[in-house]
Amino acid sequence: MTQTDRSAPPATPGSQPPALSLRETLRAAEIDTRLLGMLVALAVIWIAFHVMSGGTFLTPRNMWTLTVQFASVAIMATGMVLVIVSRNIDLSVGSMLAVVGMAMALVQAEILPDYLGFDHPATWIIALVAGILLGAALGAFQGAIVAYVGVPAFIVTLGGLLVWRGVAWWMASGRTIAPMDSNFQLLGGGSRGTIGGTWSWVVGVVLCVGIVALLVNSRRQRKRFGFRLRPMWAEVTLGVIGCVAALGSIGFLNRYYLPEGLARQYAEDNQIPWPEGGLNVSAGLAVPVLIALGIAMLMTFLTTRRRYGRYVYAIGGNPEAAELAGINSKRTIIKTFALMGGLVGLAAAVQIARLNAAVSGLGQLTELYVIAAAVIGGTSLAGGIGSIPGAVLGALLMQSLQSGMVLMNVDAPMQNIVVGIVLVIAVTLDTVYRRRSR
Template structure:
């Protein structure tokens, strides 16, 4: 049986397409995602020109990736929440409360039991934080699902309750320092994997991309679905691998600060060269964590039965319930998962600050929701992607980072974020109306 590609299928149907439409049909590139990438590039180039070339530097791009990690992680869960026509306004407060809880465990409680710098300290603190976050999320989900209280009200109450509870944990004190191993999750000089390991990760990522495309083609052929042209497969693989390796190159081009590099050289008996010692940061650990979470959440949302249930509920809740889906328990699981992701984000945020503060996570709910919506998640439910939400988080952080770099005041930054969110929802409304 002859293989049918998207291009030949269109030709047999007698559809006359221009080269651009034929290209997008063949490659199956999401035009909304491509548009968002284009908008992000415009933002980057614009801020780079205004800042005098400071934005598109390895140092700033590396810092931008680290700053994006915590919001991107929460945005992956917010996709599932919004897809089911719910909302979670409490994520910033949950992050702050769980972060303070993990901080107190490391700095005050566990050292009394295990001693300082015990190898299990960071593991216990992280696991306890994830369990606490999951319990808080499950509580929100149970109230929404079984008491029929709207998610807006439940999570708005959670925003206030957990922000107040954060203060009561330590009576407003900042808790520091964190466990040395725990701090690696926050990035920094020691919280990066270096040049060699980064190239290895990049090569593995490229092999994974190629394997995924090959596997997808085999599956399509197996079930008789239309295949992409071979040139389109090569194009997707080539562009994806190029972007991965370019990212690794940029991160490896950001060296350790001179003072830290000199201390490292002295401690290891390395002669200090005339031009200085160039030691690459490489990929930051929080970025690897965010990528790992994104892969897992994509697998959950697209490959597991639970993910299909989530999108079925978002598309038509009544039909999903009539089909036998336990919609209430799915809701509880979604919010529990959201709470666990908040805990992971809290660990990254606390490790990066090397302290747990009462202000942690403030306004993160705004950035997380905005990231999901800008990334293509529809507030009407039933539509959204994890990759889009993570890219949306990068767009939001790019705006914030660029405005800080050019010296724009904080109040005006919030105005810009609010306008961007409204425009994103408006564009989503237009897109859905045209798609009908």
């Protein structure tokens, strides 16, 4: 942030706002220019891939698949932001994903059927909750070693990376556990794990209402204390952009239709006669995408509006100051690792549901993608800086690169090379940006 005064004394009611430059306009609208930069970068990448792939990238089908694929990394990246902001790191998320995934698979495929029978309606929820709790427990355990014993998080979680991978193999002697409970499979967003076109529109409208409510509430708060208000045009523009983006994305994704087999099934279920040219049934948002969306909002709320989030940032900014301010840093660190673990549990559920199986090799190298998503999203490894929306965008950017390259038949080694280069460029740009805006 620059030193320029962003918080002038309260404006007198009814006074005309002076003309603003572009920079001031963005500032007046309180828009994060960094995030805006990422959106631009994302748009450039999308358009470039679209052109280079001969118009196959920006299609509802491809984008729909992309959202499903990015969900699990996005879920974990939101937790990784807090871990990194608190000056720690978690290298164990990939291996932990395997352990938790294996545990959830065993619970629903081998343990619960003995008591409840197959496909009992409670099976999926028991397995899911068990997985999230196990993830949180593993995370809390590692966090406790970091916070109370003082072993660097890098070492503790590097150990975790090796240990949990081994444990995941040992849990089923390397067997593949399958199939998953039929309700549980919906978490993966497979053929049936979508909410359909109508409900997707409902989600879009809810998002829209939410955006407007946030704007109105923030304006009311500022009015209450007589702070300078955003110009009305900025409020309206923000609201309109937000709503158009939300509804536009839903409208676009809703143009991905169910494949013919499923559409026929749908027609049969709803007693619609099968029309001549086939039936276009919108698949709608996939369940994992909804989960990622919900988690992103929840985590944003946690970091910006709750004490816990404030403390994580304070610890990252100056651990000594946080301690002297009476913050219980140790407990905050453990909570952060536990939260990370719980999110790993959720991501593991999405992955095994999608695969319809659990294998001990699940989540290999995932830790690197999760960390990369957070870092591309502007999280500083020095701690104290990072944002949830940034990390989600980071995850989307990485998934876009990968799926774009797959579309263009780039071979796997080359994909890694590109992702690696993009990571370094993104962080370089970020470093330069921060230095200049200091």
